[in-house]
Amino acid sequence: MAGSALKRLMAEYKQLTLNPPEGIIAGPINEDNFFEWEALIMGPKDTLFDGGVFPARLTFPSDYPLSPPKMRFTCELFHPNIYPDGRVCISILHAPGDDPMGYETSAERWSPVQSVEKILLSVVSMLAEPNDESAANVDAAKKWREDRKQFEEIAKATVRKSLGL
């Protein structure tokens, strides 16, 4: 099984190298281990995270694409749908079987038809539009809902920090 996972990952890597979506770079950290990737995601334009470059780590299971990869931001990111430890909480990363919250339809869940590119695009849209209904970071969701000003301030600081300035 690992053989086909490798082949599929290689194909996706090639696709992402030659035809990456806007503001996204992704690839294995070290090709000795093809199951650990790093992705750089640019904050989408005209949103709170505009201009930032956020690194994330993708860990693929050996039965990929049957099971979804795990994704974790390695930088600090204060966002309603990102756990304080950086793990990303979006439906596309959940296999149809496990639904911890019980609100997702299986259509938007992980299936082998999805791809790294689709995950990253979902993350970009999550950055653009936080979904406070399924909060992973309760503090962030609360701020986002009740004190938008302060949330914006924190986001600005995050962007600057992500650029190392």
Add this chain to the structure above:
Amino acid sequence: MATVNVEKIVILNRFQNGLSLIPLIFYIPIGVLLMVLRCFIFIHALIIYYFLSKISFVHSVLLRLMFTVCGFVVTTNGSIRSDRQQLVLVANHMTSLDPFILNLVMHYILVVEASAHRGDFTVMCNQVAISGELSKDDCVQLIKKTVEGQQALSLGSTLPVLLFPEGGRANSILGLMKFRTLPFQLGAAIQPIGIIAKRWFFDINISTYSSPWWADLLFSFFVPFTVYSIKFMPLTERRESESSDQFCERVQSNLARGLGVCSTEVTPADVKDFMKDRRETRTLRSASSVVTPPSSGPTPSHPEQTKAKQQQPEEVTSSDPALNVMLKHVREVLPHATTRAVLQDLEQTRDVDVTITNILEGRVDLEQKPPSPPQQSASEKELDATTFKASSFHKQAPARQMSLQERKQAMLDTARQRYKEKHGIP
């Protein structure tokens, strides 16, 4: 359940073979005259239908007569069970005129599935439309509500509900398509109805797989007459130990036996696939005939290719089991690859891994590409400085690694540059 080819179940052409067309040429003037006359009579019959009350005996006799003049001869065998409070009728679906013909002998509420019965002649019927987006429970609720509404309108007498569980037209001469379970979940007794349509003298099919109802109607006016025999079969009720699937199967095989055909596992989706394959074969054939100049002899490869393509739909369903297992493995990894393309390659390689590699490296011609290519072209259009694309995908790992590193750095640099410009930081 027998395995029958899709090809034998769907009606593809209106005219069957060349020989029977010769007498038709002589008949054309009469036919056209008949058609024009009947058009007018038909319109009058419809007006009568709408303006007279639906229950009166004279009315129904008059209408039957008028429609007979229009070329629809309807005979019935058995009768509808009217002693039931709630009755569900299921009928085989052969022509686009079925709902209309059945409406001549009884009144019912037709359940129209938005996707399935497009192009049927349902002008005169009471109907309730259910869309594919509704869940089964919602559909059941909707149908029940409509029946209740009808009951309130007509002071107590309930109309039966009619469904065409095949979900598409099939020629009911060789086989029935697989029934859907929706009618069997309504919790009422089922009365199956068999419709058989026959034409004498000319071998013209009433409906084809995709013909519109008006064309079918005009052809019905054109030919001398069409005989519809409607057979009401005994009431079937669900046994306590039965699931709705089993009940569905039982009714299907009963109806098939009543019609003297076999029930099959073919679904409308299979038919759709088959039609798609057929279209592809056709375009391929016409393309190859354009390419080969008529004067030169046919190249040996073309006919072979076409032949291989034609055999494809059968292979997809009935290839040897080992190949099917391999196919399943490949599809698990690459769901977007078409079954046909994968099978074709598997036949040569007989190895899951080799085939996966072949597909990934683009050595297999996937006719159905995944939806990503349009995305690519879209992103290429709005190419700007935020897309960090490599000019090539290197064969060696270190070179790829370098390129990735460079692109990451470039992204970071660009972002920094922009940030500084935006916020005026030197």
